Amino acid sequence: MPLHEGYELRPAPPSLDEYLELRRIAGLSARTPDQARGALAHSWAFCHIREQQSGHAVAMGRTLGDGGWYFHIADMATDPAHQRRGLGTSVLEWLIAEIDARAPADPYISLLADDAGQPLYRRLGFVPTSSLGMVLRRL
Numbered sequence: 001m002p003l004h005e006g007y008e009l010r011p012a013p014p015s016l017d018e019y020l021e022l023r024r025i026a027g028l029s030a031r032t033p034d035q036a037r038g039a040l041a042h043s044w045a046f047c048h049i050r051e052q053q054s055g056h057a058v059a060m061g062r063t064l065g066d067g068g069w070y071f072h073i074a075d076m077a078t079d080p081a082h083q084r085r086g087l088g089t090s091v092l093e094w095l096i097a098e099i100d101a102r103a104p105a106d107p108y109i110s111l112l113a114d115d116a117g118q119p120l121y122r123r124l125g126f127v128p129t130s131s132l133g134m135v136l137r138r139l
């Protein structure tokens, strides 16, 4: 999908403050600056979208990956004021294209799909797996 007019996709992470703020306003769980530093420095691929007029970072997504076959999409988030303009689609298409361009054939590309993202992910070809996603919870 061509990028909506007035926006620019950058193949790099946003700033640390922008990352934390985009997560916050998109309703994702709060993270610390230390956690954000790791995410910004060590993702396999990262992109974000800026509104050209304001210069603000308004959408982002990243890939965790081993560079061989296993890739996990994370941090898909669009500022609510800029949602439903195709920005999330452009981010996800870019992340997938990056895997196709830089990784060996037949990559395994996964993500955990919250309700808000499911239609978008399905539209781009993601399907539910029979495996149950699990998380280590330490109280």
Ligand SMILES: CC(C)(COP(=O)(O)OP(=O)(O)OC[C@H]1O[C@@H](n2cnc3c(N)ncnc32)[C@H](O)[C@@H]1OP(=O)(O)O)[C@@H](O)C(=O)NCCC(=O)NCCS
Binding pocket: 026, 027, 028, 059, 076, 077, 078, 079, 082, 083, 084, 085, 086, 087, 088, 089, 090, 112, 113, 114, 115, 116, 117, 119, 120, 123
């Ligand atoms: C999920 C999320 C990243 C999608 O971002 P987005 O920028 O709104 O994504 P898109 O605009 O590409 O697609 C969203 C919808 O807008 C529609 N859309 C795209 N361009 C459009 C346009 N110009 N006019 C109207 N609708 C449009 C898409 O068809 C899509 O519809 P669908 O969900 O029924 O398939 C965003 O909703 C978000 O940040 N949610 C909160 C955080 C979250 O839950 N993240 C995902 C965790 S798994």
